[in-house]
Amino acid sequence: MSAAKAMKDLAKLILIPIGVSLMISSCGIKVKSSVDYLVTGNEYFKAGNYKLAEVEYKEALKLDPKNATAVNNMGVIQNELGHYPEAIETLKKAEEIDPKNVIAHYVMANALSRSGKPDEAIIEAKQAINLDPNEPAACRALAEAYIAKGDAQSAIDASRQAVKLRPTSEANHLLLAQSLSLNNDFDGALNSAKKVLEIDPDGVDGHLVSAQILLKAGRKDEALAEAKLAVDADSENIDAKNLLNSFKN
Numbered sequence: 001m002s003a004a005k006a007m008k009d010l011a012k013l014i015l016i017p018i019g020v021s022l023m024i025s026s027c028g029i030k031v032k033s034s035v036d037y038l039v040t041g042n043e044y045f046k047a048g049n050y051k052l053a054e055v056e057y058k059e060a061l062k063l064d065p066k067n068a069t070a071v072n073n074m075g076v077i078q079n080e081l082g083h084y085p086e087a088i089e090t091l092k093k094a095e096e097i098d099p100k101n102v103i104a105h106y107v108m109a110n111a112l113s114r115s116g117k118p119d120e121a122i123i124e125a126k127q128a129i130n131l132d133p134n135e136p137a138a139c140r141a142l143a144e145a146y147i148a149k150g151d152a153q154s155a156i157d158a159s160r161q162a163v164k165l166r167p168t169s170e171a172n173h174l175l176l177a178q179s180l181s182l183n184n185d186f187d188g189a190l191n192s193a194k195k196v197l198e199i200d201p202d203g204v205d206g207h208l209v210s211a212q213i214l215l216k217a218g219r220k221d222e223a224l225a226e227a228k229l230a231v232d233a234d235s236e237n238i239d240a241k242n243l244l245n246s247f248k249n
Helices: 001-013 032-046 050-063 068-080 084-097 102-116 118-131 136-149 152-165 169-184 186-199 207-214 220-233 238-248
Strands: 024-026 029-031
Touching: 024 032, 032 050, 032 068, 032 238, 050 068, 050 084, 068 084, 068 102, 084 102, 102 118, 102 238, 118 136, 136 152, 169 186, 169 207, 207 220, 207 238, 220 238
Parallel strands: none
Antiparallel strands: 024 029
């Protein structure tokens, strides 16, 4: 599963302050409040336009630098855009403002894993789980951290917990497939990949991870067939195209 798709799930969890957004009129000019920028930024985020969302959150923070939601959302955006050092610094501020911010902790874990800091990521993910044991995204973050560390069994355990909490999430089954593959349990990994395809038959991710698992298992012809299906599902997917091209070398 692409990072962007997996992270879109977070948009559903990001909260906007409750209240009516007021437009202040001065000399006929409408002035946007920090809440207005937050609302617009969140809409851009949900639409997948992360760069415009980042612009809106920056404007919100100019007006209210300690707004917990704006700081948190900015960290999520920076992580999504791959700006991991910036995301880590921003999310530290979010945690300082609200130490019980579950999202900040598990997104911080994502950023740390992708920055080559799995041990720190594990600590952040566990803090998120302690705050909310029923949050599957926190379990996914822990699994990703263990994958980055190379601890296959711990990654499997965390992934299975995520699946248990939300069995209808393709992201959870995808991560379990990757964790099982890391442990060379190729049959189990392929079964999890099938779950991904059952949830999203037209998606690229189930075929892509199946191809990667089959290739690792030495089943090259089957891997090639899955790689072709992945490209058919999404001809613009860079990972799918690169995998298919690798068979030509």
